[in-house]
Amino acid sequence: MVIARHGKPDLFITMTCNPRWPEIIDNLGPHQKWENRPDLVCRVFHAKLLELMDDLTQKQIFGVVKNYHYVIEFQKRGLPHAHIVLTMQTDDKVLDVETVDAIVQAYIPDKNTQRILYGLVRDFHVHAPCGQLNMFAKCMMNGQCKKFYPKPYRTHTSLHMGGNKRPEYKRPDDSRTIYVDANRCRVTNRRIVPYNAYLLSKYQCHINIEVVGSLYTMKYLHKYIQKGSDSITLRIGDGNNDGNTRAHSQPTTELQKTPIETLVIDEIKNYQDYRYVSAMEAMWRILEFRMHDRSHSVLVLPVHLPGDRTIMFDELEEANNIEARLQSRSKLEAYFELNSHDVVARTYLYHEIPQHYTWNYKECKWQSRRQVSKQIGCMIDVSPLPGQMELFFFRLLLSRIKGATTYDDLKKIDDDGTTTDTFEEACRRKNYIRRTDEFERAMREAVLKQHPRKMRKLFALYCCITIDEGFTEYNAIWHQFCEYMIDDFVNLKRLSYQRAEEKAFKEINEILKRNRSNLSMAALGIRSIHDNNRSDAAFNRVPDIDNNINCDRHYDYGVDL
Structure with a gap:
């Protein structure tokens, strides 16, 4: 939701604890090692992390931060590290090569003029020899380095904005080398992990900094930092x-x-x-340090039909309390009431209300905000499944129409007050579900945040909905988003593109038959990319998602399943 409102992130930073920090070494007892003092390690890393976040968000060393999000993880050997995602204000966004070069360096500093930085890069930002030099390195998988080291030399930075690639940083072939004692070998700029000279010099630990090159990469980052515990x-x-x-x-x-x-x-x-809970993680939780933090919160907004609210209660709760809860207003009902007496509120959509109003839980009503909002509204997801189609169309109307004071206001189709009998009919009369670009917009939104399995399900269900509307561009939609829908088969199960597409075909056909027995991919005119004599290289053509989506606007055309 934050990405839909604020745009894609700009920087991804990973900070790892350095067990040789003076604050740790100087406070160890006789014959103690850092692993013997998890309390000391956690306290020092926590202090360093807060200082880093202050540098990024308050001192704004890279510019004004629009929003941030970080999570804490722990290595198998115990040391904590933090993954930080930053989104910058419009004027400070990382969009050109000059800005990237000013923030990120991926080459060996001059040994004579930058001796301290040279030593820090040697200690913390050299990728261990792998590939032909060491086939048994931890980063090796199927005979290749998972991190794609050694990187090729580059005389200048190249940005792949809109493509499924990370930026390729400047790595000049300047004959500079670093001797790594642990591996007894010399490395060149091809094995330097990207860093920022200021942060590395100040914190003296591994601080990997990467520029988020595309929205496709962004989806991977958010899944990566929220992958759960070990x-x-x-x-x-x-x-x-x-x-x-x-x-x-x-x-x-x-x-x-x-x-x-x-x-x-x-x-x-x-x-x-x-x-698995290491001693470091256990101590971190004992000290009640945050496992994650973010600048903006998300308020979930209910979507329900008249008289169809969901009330959660304990079976042992008193009947009077349950009855009082039934009599109270939901956020949706309070939104209708707010529009009836607040002219300003009528200029906002339902999901925009939390940005300008706060929810009073005690009185169950919306109140005007007095401070700058750091809350984002998110309507609950509704799937276009049998039995809840009317709710699905109601949510579609609610995401497009402002100022509604009753449920019937959403059914109005003319200025004279003419209303329809159902929300589905209102959507059809307003031409909300007959647009040829509706399907594509729904898929584009899903690309940003949905797992490939859910994208396949969304594709199948949208086929079921649009088949009665005369939609015929199924094959074009499939070819445009096929790569995203088979991404899990290719990258996780290591299948070939042709085999991955076959599995996706089979899965979508099963979903189609469960909903409409006479539908199939073949009946919709969808052909495999390989049937068109196109090679796996055809999948390298990535839709230009960045240039076709305005991330500052919240698109709510699709549905999350």
Whole structure:
């Protein structure tokens, strides 16, 4: 939601704790190591993190920050690190090569004129030798480095705005090298991890800074920083039979003189999934430090039909309290009431109200804000499934019409007050669901925030909805967004593009048949990209999402499933 309102992020920063910070080393007892003092490590890192956030948001070393979001994670060996996402104001957004070069460096500094920075880059920003130099490095996967090191030399920075690539930073072939003692080898600019000279010199730890090059990359970042906690799988056994039991059955023929031994395997007993909590993470939580923080909060706005509210209550709660809750107004009903007496409120859409009004939980009403808003409204998702189609169309009207004071106001189709019987009819009469670009806009919004599996489901359900409206551009929509809908098959399951597309075809066909038995991808005229004699390289053509979406405007045409 923040991205839909404020645009794509500009910077992604990762700060990792340095166990050799003087604040840690100077306070260790005799014969102690940093792993013996998780309380000390957590306190020092927390203080450094707050100082870094102050530099970024208050001192504005890179410009005015429009919003930020960070999460804390812990390495397997225990050290904490923070992932920070920054979105800059319009005047300070990172859009050109000169700005990128001023913020990010990916080359070895001069050893004679920048001796301190040279040593810090050597200690914290050299990617360990991999590939032909070390095929057993941790970053290796299928014979290649997951981080794509060593990078090629570049005389200047190149931005791939709108493409499915990260910016390629300046890495000149200037013959500068750094000798890494741990690996006993020299490295060039091809193995330098991007850094910022000021932050690296001040905090003296690993601070990787990356420029977010495209909206496609942004979706990956937000999934990455919110991937959840670590877990481990334990195998449980008694040491004798490895947790399995052996059952004996009687022989069925005279030839079988001894009982048949059958091995009974109980996978649930043998393997259990547990959450992994290191000593550092445990201490971090004991000290009650934040695991994440953000500049803006999101207020979920209910969407319901008249007399169809959802009320949550405890079965042991008193009946009077439940009755009082039933009599109170929902946020939606209070929105209608607000529009009836507040002229200014009528200029905002329902999901824009939290930016200008606060919700009074005690009195169940909207009140004008007195301070700058850092809250964003988000209507609950409604799927176009059988049984809730009317609610789906009601939400569509609510996202487009301002100033409604009653449910019937959303059904008005003429200035003279003519209303329809249903919300679906109102959408059709207003031409909200007959536009040929509606399908494409819904898919473009899903590209920004949805998992490929949900995009496939959205594609299938939109086919079911639009088939009765004479829509015929299914094949063009499929080819435009196919790469995003098969991304999980290609990158997670390591399938070829052709095999991934086949699996996507099969899954979407199943969804189509569940909703409308006579529909299929073939019946809609959708052809595989490979059927058109196009190679896997055709998937490298990425739709120019950045240039076709105005992120400062909240598009609510699609639906999240």
